[in-house]
Amino acid sequence: MTERLTTIGFDADDTLWHNEQFFRITQDRFCDLLRDHAEPDHLNERLLAAERRNIGRYGFGIKGFMLSMIETAIEVTEERVPARVVSEIIAAGQEMLGHPIELLPHAQDAVAAATERFRVVLITKGDLLDQERKLAQSGLGELFDGVEIVSDKTPDVYARIFERHGDGAARAMMVGNSMKSDVLPAIAAGGWGVFVPHDLAWDLEHAEAPEHPRFREIPDLGQLATVLREFA
Known part of the structure; x- marks a missing residue:
């Protein structure tokens, strides 16, 4: 028994x-912001590597995702990422933090x-x-x-x-x-x-x-x- x-x-x-769909939408937006610096597949690989490195520092969730996106943007632009792009990344993360629950x-x-x-x-x-x-x-x-x-x-x-x-x-x-x-x-x-x-x-x-x-x-x-x- x-x-x-x-x-x-x-x-x-x-x-x-629902949760992951909002990460995917934001990640697509991230790729569009950096389209002049990296192909989407390469950028997604770099972002995933950053997330893996940073779990121990930032934990799981949107804030760690935002920081990993910023870190990746700095890397792929060789530290020349425009402030406008960083601002857009932060805004995208803030939108995620306020998204209604379904x-x-x-x-x-x-x-x-x-x-x-x-x-x-x-x-x-x-x-x-x-x-x-x-x-x-x-x-x-x-x-x-x-x-x-x-x-x-x-x-x-x-x-x-x-x-x-x-x-x-x-x-x-x-x-x-x-x-x-x-x-x-x-x-x-x-x-x-x-x-x-x-x-x-x-x-x-x-x-x-x-x-x-x-x-x-x-x-x-x-x-x-x-x-x-x-x-x-």
């Missing part, structure tokens, strides 16, 4: 609401249904102020028994969160669109991982699906109830 679940964790960005299909129903039988926790990484803003605008805040905004998602982080908000990782499930951040570390902590793929995914979040009895994949949050029925 499957061990009884008591706690469900939900990722936020691109699991409950829930993904089935998000509200899935979280509300989970609250009927489980403790429900939002577990998201990124900039504190931005994540708090998005949660407040989403209208989902009152559904969660706990909210954890973390600098990274690791097995130790999940273990601590599920111990604090539930009965440990063994009786917890994490639901999210990132195999690397939501699924694999939750399983490594001893919990369950449910992968809900999104059409757009940041390159640094890609990972192979595990062959593991605690792994599930569903096409959208509308199918989460089917998974949870295993634990009825």
Whole structure:
């Protein structure tokens, strides 16, 4: 018999609401601003390399993305980037920070249904102020028994969160669109991982699906109830 679940964790960005599409729009704008200095493919490679270098310095989120764009612009122009371009990059990032929240299909129903039988926790990484803003605008805040905004998602982080908000990782499930951040570390902590793929995914979040009895994949949050029925 499957061990009884008591706690469900939900990722936020691109699991409950749209997020990556705004990064893609801004990145296209960035390429257009620097079209006289680098081809889009080369520029995107340089930007991704900068983001990878800077995660440890700036963490995840829009502010780190803005700084990585500025750094890349300085590099590809050999320190001759016009102030106008830097100003445009900052303006684009500020627009991202103020963009209205749009829930993904089935998000509200899935979280509300989970609250009927489980403790429900939002577990998201990124900039504190931005994540708090998005949660407040989403209208989902009152559904969660706990909210954890973390600098990274690791097995130790999940273990601590599920111990604090539930009965440990063994009786917890994490639901999210990132195999690397939501699924694999939750399983490594001893919990369950449910992968809900999104059409757009940041390159640094890609990972192979595990062959593991605690792994599930569903096409959208509308199918989460089917998974949870295993634990009825």
